[in-house]
Amino acid sequence: MSKQHVTTTVNGDPTEFLAAPGTTLLDALRDELGLTGAKEGCGSGDCGACSVVVDGRLVCSCLMLAPEAEGRRIETIEGMAQGGRLHPLQQKFLEHAALQCGFCTPGFLVAAKALLERNPDPDETEIRYWLAGNLCRCTGYDKIVRAVMDAAAEMRQVRRAS
Amino acid sequence: MPQLEYSSPSTADDAVRALAAAGGSAKVLAGGTDLLVQLRSGRIRPSVIVDLKRIAGAVGIREEAGAFVIGAATPGAVLGEHAALSKAWPGVVEAANLIGSTQVQGRATLAGNLCNASPAADSVPAMIAAGATCVVVGPKGRREIPVEQVPKGPGETSLAPDEFLLEIRLPPRPPRSADAYLRLIPRTEMDIAVVGAGVSLTLDAEGVITAARVALGAVAPTVILVPEAGAALVGSRLGDQALEKLDAAAKAAARPISDKRGTVDYRTNIAGVLARRAATIAYQRAESRA
Amino acid sequence: MTDVMDRPALRVVGERPIRPDGVDKVTGRAQFGADFNLPGMLVGKIKRSPHAHAKIVSIDTRKAKALAGVKAVVTAADFPDLASEEVEAGEAAGNLRDLSMNCMARDKALYEGHAVAAVAATSAAVADEALALIEVVYEVLPHVIDVEAAMAPDAPVLHEGLFTKGVEPKPTAPSNIAAVNKLGRGDLAEGFAQADVIVEARYTTKAVHQGYIEPHACIAQYGQDGQCLVWCSSQGQFMVRTYCAKILDLEAADIRVIPSEIGGGFGGKTTVYLEPLAIALSRQSGFPVKMVMTRDEVFRATGPTSGAVVEVKLGAKRDGTITAADVVLKYQAGAFPGSPVGAGSMTALACYDIANAAITGYDVVTNSPKVAAYRAPGAPISAFGMESAVDELARKLGMDPIAIREKNGVVSGVKAVYGPTLRDIAYKDTLEAIKSHPHYSIPLGPNQGRGLAAGFWFNIGGESTAAVRINDDGSAVVATGNPDIGGSRASMAMMAAEVLGLPIDQVRPVVADTASIGFSMLTGGSRVTFATGMAVVEAAKKVVEDLKQRAAQMWEVPADKVAWENGAAVCLDPEKPAAKPLSIAAIAARAGRTGGPITAEVGLNAQGAGPGFAVHLCDVEIDPETGHVTVLRYTAAQDVGKAIHPSYVEGQIQGGVAQGVGWALNEEYIFDAEGRMENPGFLDYRVPVASDLPMIDAILVETAPNPRHPFGAKGVGEVPIVPPLAAVANAVRDALGLRLTDLPLSPPRIRAALDARAK
Known part of the structure; x- marks a missing residue:
């Protein structure tokens, strides 16, 4: 065929x-x-x-x-970025240095966005388990988890304000 | 090299015809999380892939007189989001949701997990403990069989080449019943079970166990139902003695192999540990359903 | 060279700006090895040996060549049969003949997955079909993978021509022991005679893989004019050029290597696997050839690091003074000589000032993939043995694990066991940082344990080139020859911005190809921020001198009447009171009239990389019924000199810890009885996932800046993987009251140890 x-x-x-x-x-x-x-x-x-x-x-x-x-x-x-604007997760990954080589980064961002759409206020454990299927060999995950938590906080604030 | 075909029938009958036409060289696609890996590795070389997802009812969960009917192509994530199912069958749902990552949960199905026929399949001990059945469709129509009759050995099922699994049924739940599933993996996520244990039980008003089913994964060529383990619980309030008997029965039933994921000794011991722990969780869940 | 560092305040260095390549990487735009295509490109694939050790009797490629769509088929016969020659490539030095034979087996397949032929075809499906049509006749030979089994006198011999180096008299029979190296000092017998307490144990580790997420990938285009273009993911475009030129007998000038983004390397991309094959296939076919490994191929055919045996015997006085250390290291090299046992030997005792010490290292060939560099190559293995032994010694002496390390730890001015005198080190401050951290005194619960371990890595300098160019609007470009593996473009831009006085966002760093920048050793050895950073700073300083010169011209004053302050030329001539400072933009705008383009390229051989020390503290909890280990807390302190971009320094530490924890707990190569790898995928080769780890607290100790670097930087990337193996093992020891000496500390192994104790 x-x-x-x-x-x-x-x-x-x-x-x-x-x-x-x-x-x-x-x-x-x-x-x-x-x-x-x-x-x-x-x-x-x-x-x-x-x-x-x-x-x-x-x-x-x-x-x-x-x-x-x-x-x-x-x-x-x-x-994920809308026109000239990065998604808050993309921005927070940059601010928190949540990437080194950057190869896994697109996958983490797509997965993290899916998480925050379901759960706008995940705790550290929920983030770690949600992202357990995304391997990163560079960062030890620390800064990735922090970036997701920070992005979630910012997105909640924006939502409250609007 | 024979070219692969992709077929996505919209009725069960069309699916049966597609399978029959392929004369045994077809593969059924539900979530695909095992199938695509096997395709890529060259372990399987089907002539046609029959995707079930466009068949009406293949994706979704419906309740029928207290029973739950789960379409064969329903991904694990959908089970986890179904409040009534999660309440009635927390063990089955937690088992399904342990398969792979969040991403895999977006695709992997109970039916696929069952028909892949891995002895380590996470959802299968939970389904067997639950007394789940499945509806198999073939040229001669439909038949309903207990889940434990599907796997025959590693990678082998009792289904004929022109049959496929259309749906899984979880029976109505008596009051004060609950289930639980636990597995042991080296990491916290993403691994294949070294051992899995599913327990489903029913209590009377005094907290005495009146019915119990225990199934173990990764300790035999197929997931096994262990009637002696269930019997060890019946009549007890899950005291230390019952747990000891359960542990012993689980260990006695285990006949595992040593491989890259665990040794015979380890798997045997862990079968007892997990059976006890899963029973304890199931008991607490049942008790809380006063 | 400390003039820049003496500035009253740094403006950019030490800050945490957003990395200049960041947006490309969060939007999916960054191009990695497999993300690039050329018109008319073919797909290249490799046929690999299914046997761990086999003589290649014959290879018949006729059927494959005849298949429609197949454009080229190569075997070892298409590559020159090279003489044995050592090549220098920084940390990844190796033997050229071995390198060539690792890329393509000649006469013998030495491990399962060893390449025996390669094809290029119009599609992946055709290439796969062609591979199946290549007929290889093997004579299967007995194989050996375990390091001590390979050392045994009756072991199957991998290389008939391999005679152990470093023993007298010269051996007459071939052996799998490629070399024995010894180092030490003092009198071992005397040292042990002085000891009140002796500990002795044998530790083992399994082969583990670097586990970068991006598989190896490249495209090669060999033109009919003999000009060759290679686009690939590697740790060094110049390394790829050198190796490909040698393996294919081409001129370096005819090969241009364009580095893609690199999706992790950790040492594993410091050599070539695909590139020479892709060039050979392109040369034969006349089309560009793209080759991308599968994950399975990455595991089976690229470099893990050694599985090893480490024997440690330590003697100490009651007061904790270590009087003698006897260390024996046996490292798997894989199919060809060159395990990291040398570095393992040199680092083994580097944290300790011990008067009597002997270290013996064995480099042993085995029927497994040739090892490649892996982050501080060799050091985590020897540190696992040594730091476990020191922990046992402290327990026997009733000493705190920090106290015993303070008692014996090296300080500036001490001559290290491996030779040099250590200078400007902050090991003891690093110990102090852990001691004073709240983690050190958090109470532990039942089944919990705490482990501490130290680590050392040399770090290297070496040859680097950097160019700084001023654009016509006054912004700048910084070009280097080093692939950016973890954020080095950020630190390059920051250092240039600091010297030039420009805002960081006006400095664009690029990684240039081999035709566009001078030679640079590969990205490895924690050398880029140090050595390439020095080249960047020197180039930026040259540019500043040039800018001052031009300002002087514009003001018509002598050059010595111009100073450089805050990114602008300032006129010091009292006769020109009206001369306002000239910004870079103002000077750049007049560049055409003051001498043309403003640019400087500096090549240097950086010396004086400061060694790095790390002290790690780990808490674990063990499920005694299942043997499962949970890492509860992790704190890592490191002597970093001066952090240029602290976030990325922390990231290096956190990443190294994660890899080390994986090594300690679950990662291992598992082989079946035929020597075939049983777990060549991320399902059963278990790297840590996000839910396996806690936050990792990284403490940057900046009390001993490196005086040889303009901003005080030391290499930081490697030392963080050195202590975790022992830190985790010592924590498990603390929790169980039982010492496990074999990695990985997987649940079945821990449960078995507990069961054995109960008996």
């Missing part, structure tokens, strides 16, 4: 691409759509570097076939 036509929404935009049936969503994003923010660290769902959100669910894009994306809404790291 030749490549399959897939119609989907990526970061709010209607998007079409062709993919061989065995292609993962990660490969389609990276190779067909040029969205290389999602990374392959393991290809087996153990590192979280390929995290994306599909129909509101945080998933590993390496564990999803590209044809499964038909009709789905996909959000990637490339859609």
Whole structure:
């Protein structure tokens, strides 16, 4: 069977691409759509570097076939900043030095955003367990957890003010 | 090299036809968290992948006269968000939610965990303890079988190549009943269970256990139901003596292997430890449901 | 060189600005090794040995070559058969012939996963099919992986031509012991004779992997003119150029290596695996070739660090004075000689002033992947043994673990056991920082324990080049030749900004390719902020001199009448009272009329990297029924000289601790009976996840700035991985009342020890 036509929404935009049936969503994003923010660290769902959100669910894009994306809404790291403005999580990762090599960073940000959308006030333990599927070998997680807590606090404040 | 096909039927009958047409070389896709890893490693080389997610009812949870019916492609995260299910079957839900990461929870399913037939599958001891059944669909129609009849050995199920699991049913719950699941892993997350233990029990008004089921994972070629362990609890208020008997019964039932994740001795000992601890949690949960 | 440091106040250095490459990395825009593509690119893949040790009888590539879509197939026959030659590449020195044979097996496969052939094809699927069509006939040989088994006289021999170096008389039979090295001083027998108390134990560690999240990746494009472009993720673009030139017998000038962002390395990307193969495939096919490893390949075929045996015997007087230390280190090198046992030997006793000491190190080849550098290579292993032994000694003497280290610890002016006299060190201040930290006195609960351990790492300097260029609007570009592995662009920009007097956001740092900047040793050895930082500062100072010169021209005053203050030239000539300070922008605007572009490039060989010391404190709780260890608290103090960007220094410490905790508790290479790795993935090779760790309190000790660096910086990246193995093990010892000497301290091992005690 030749490549399959897939119609989907990526970061709010209607998007079409062709993919061989065995292609993962990660490969389609990276190779067909040029969205290389999602990374392959393991290809087996153990590192979280390929995290994306599909129909509101945080998933590993390496564990999803590209044809499964038909009709789905996909959000990637490339859609996180709005125009010229970084998302508060992105800003806090920078301020807290929550990245060193930066390879795992897109996955952490996508996962952390999904957490704060469900739980605007997570404690340290909740953050650590939510992010346990995102491996970071550089930071020891300390500054990542602090950045997420700080971003959550700031987002709560903004919400209260508005 | 044969090309892989992807099929996403919208009815169960179409799915059966697709499986039958492939003559045994098809693979069923629910959450895909095991299947995609196997595909990539080359361990499996199917000719067609039949995705269940577009079949009506395959994703979602419905209540039927006190029972819960869970569609085969329902991800673990959905179970965790279902308040009534989480209240009735906390052990099954916590077991399902231990599988992999948050990301894996967004995809991995009970049915997939069961049909992958790993002896270490986290949700399976909890489902077996719960007395869960599953609805299997094939060319001859539907049949309902206990969960423990699905796995035959590591990676092997009792399902025919043209059959698939459509839904999982958790029975209605008597009052003062509860379940619990615990596993041992070296880290705090992300590992495969070295040992898993699921316990489901029912108490009478005095706190005496009237029914109990105990299932163990990763201590045999399949997840096992341990009737002796359940029997050790019945008639007790989960005192030290009952816990000791439970520990002994769990250890006696364990016939594990030594591998990269644990030794025979360790797994045997931990089977007893986790059975006791899971029973204690289940008992406390049941007691609190006065 | 301390003039800059003597400034009354630093404006940028020591602050915590946002890193200049940060936005690219939080938006997904940063391009790592696998994120780059070229038109017409082929996919390259590698066929690997399924055997741990086998003679390659024949390789038949005809069927693979005939497959439609296959554009190139290479084997060892496509690479020159090199002579044995040692190459210098900073911390990653190695033997050229071994390096070549590690990239592509010649005659023998020496470990499971050893490359035996490579293909380039129009798609990954075709490449995979081609690999399956390559027919390799092996004669399987007995293998050996355990280090002591490999040392045994009857062990299967990996290299018929390998004779142990460092023993007299020269051996006549080949051996897996590549070298024996000894160092020490004093009289060991006399030292032990003086001792009132002796402790002696044997410690073991397993091979562990650096575990960077980004797999190795590269693209090579070899043109018909012999010009070659390589885009890759590595710790050193010049290292890649040198190695590829040597392995393929090319001119360095014909290879241009463009560094991508690097997704972690920790020493593991200080060598080449894919690049020479990709070039060879591109040369044969005429197309660019992209190669990306899978995680499985990363584990099976790239460098872990050694599994090892460490034997330590210590003697001490009642007052705690250590009178003698006898240390024996046996390190796996993997398939070719070159374990980090030398550095393990030199660091083993570096925290201690011991009169009588002997250290013997064995470098042992084994049928496992050739080890690569891993963060303070060799030091965590020997420190695990030594710091565990010191803990036991303190217990036997009834001494506090800090007190025994204060009693025997090195201070400035002391000659280290490994040779040099230590200068400007703050080891004792680092001990004091832990002693006075609240963590040291928090009460422990049941099944809890506290462990302390110290660590040392040399840090290195070496050759670096930096260029500072002033743009026409007065902003600046800083170019260096060092891949930024953990935020070094931030520190480069900060140091340049400090010297120039520019705001940090007007200084853009870049990592330049091999054709665009002078030679720089790779990013490793904790050398970049120190050595490359010195080059940046020197280049910035040159620029400042040039700017002053031009201001003098503009004012028509002698150059010595111009000073540089707050980023502007100030006229000191009393005859020009109206001359207002000239900003860099004002001078840059006139550059065309004052001599042209304002730019300076400095290459230097930095000497005097200050060694680093660390003291770590760890609390654990153990579940006695399951043997599961929870790390409750962790505090790490480190002698850092002066932190240029404190957040990234803390980050280095926290990251090193996390890796060390993983090494101590759960990480290990597991091999089956055939010598095949059983856990080549992040599922069963268990690096710490976020929920495994507590916050890690990093204390920066800045009482001994490095006088050889303009701002006092010492290397900081490596020493934090040295103490954790023993800190965790000592905490487990404290909690259990039982010493476990074999890593990892996994739950089954702890439960087994408890069961054995109960019997």
